[in-house]
Amino acid sequence: MIKRPIHLSHEFLEEVLDGEAIAVDATMGNGNDTAFLAGLAKKVYAFDVQEQAVQKTTERLAQFGLTNTELILAGHETVGQYVTEPVRAAIFNLGYLPSTDKTVITKPDTTLSALSQLCDLLEVGGRIAIMIYYGHEGGDMEKDAVLGFVKELDQTLYTAMLYQPLNQINTPPFLVMIERIKG
Numbered sequence: 001m002i003k004r005p006i007h008l009s010h011e012f013l014e015e016v017l018d019g020e021a022i023a024v025d026a027t028m029g030n031g032n033d034t035a036f037l038a039g040l041a042k043k044v045y046a047f048d049v050q051e052q053a054v055q056k057t058t059e060r061l062a063q064f065g066l067t068n069t070e071l072i073l074a075g076h077e078t079v080g081q082y083v084t085e086p087v088r089a090a091i092f093n094l095g096y097l098p099s100t101d102k103t104v105i106t107k108p109d110t111t112l113s114a115l116s117q118l119c120d121l122l123e124v125g126g127r128i129a130i131m132i133y134y135g136h137e138g139g140d141m142e143k144d145a146v147l148g149f150v151k152e153l154d155q156t157l158y159t160a161m162l163y164q165p166l167n168q169i170n171t172p173p174f175l176v177m178i179e180r181i182k183g
């Protein structure tokens with residue numbers, strides 16, 4: 001069956017992860033992506049502004065016995081304060097966490113700040129996957145901001161791709177993929 005964007009986001013990162021790699025989950029939420037990355041990488045830094053996300057993710061990681069993570073209760077825009085090593089893979093799941101406070105959403109300014117810092121931290125061959133959910137209020141603006149930023153990336157340093165459902169009703173999430181090709 002044709003791949004959903006969310007599945008492709010994991011496969012795209014899985015291809016470059018190994019036991020030497022540093023990874024970043026920019027939007028921890030319930031910890032699905034943190035657990036996925038931690039199963040493949042040497043270390044994962046995960047960010048969220050909600051205490052509940054840290055709790056849920058702590059529980060999820062414990063279930064899998066994963067201990068190679070640093071869960072940070074702070075916005076991803078502070079990534080540069082916590083991560084100084086070259087990054088092999090990073091993931092963003094934009095929007096809000098289903099089943100929690102729908103007013104806590106990712107925002108254009110902070111998302112672009114984190115994205116820009118992570119593009120700088122990315123090692124050659126490193127990748128960033130951005131799942132863009134934009135059906136909620138403010139989502140459209142963030143989508144446009146992210147697409148605008150990515151389209152301006154220097155093509156001699158980064159390759160960027162889009163994977164998007166074309167015939168689904170409403171506003172299905174889509175995937176933006178970035179790879180660093182030169183230091």
Ligand SMILES: C[S@@+](CC[C@H](N)C(=O)[O-])C[C@H]1O[C@@H](n2cnc3c(N)ncnc32)[C@H](O)[C@@H]1O
Nearest residue numbers: 027028029030031032033048075076093097105
């Ligand atoms: C779509 S959810 C992420 C889902 C998550 N990847 C998972 O596997 O469950 C978006 C998350 O981004 C978080 N968030 C909002 N603003 C943020 C920021 N500035 N930095 C980091 N996380 C933020 C929200 O609290 C929410 O948990």
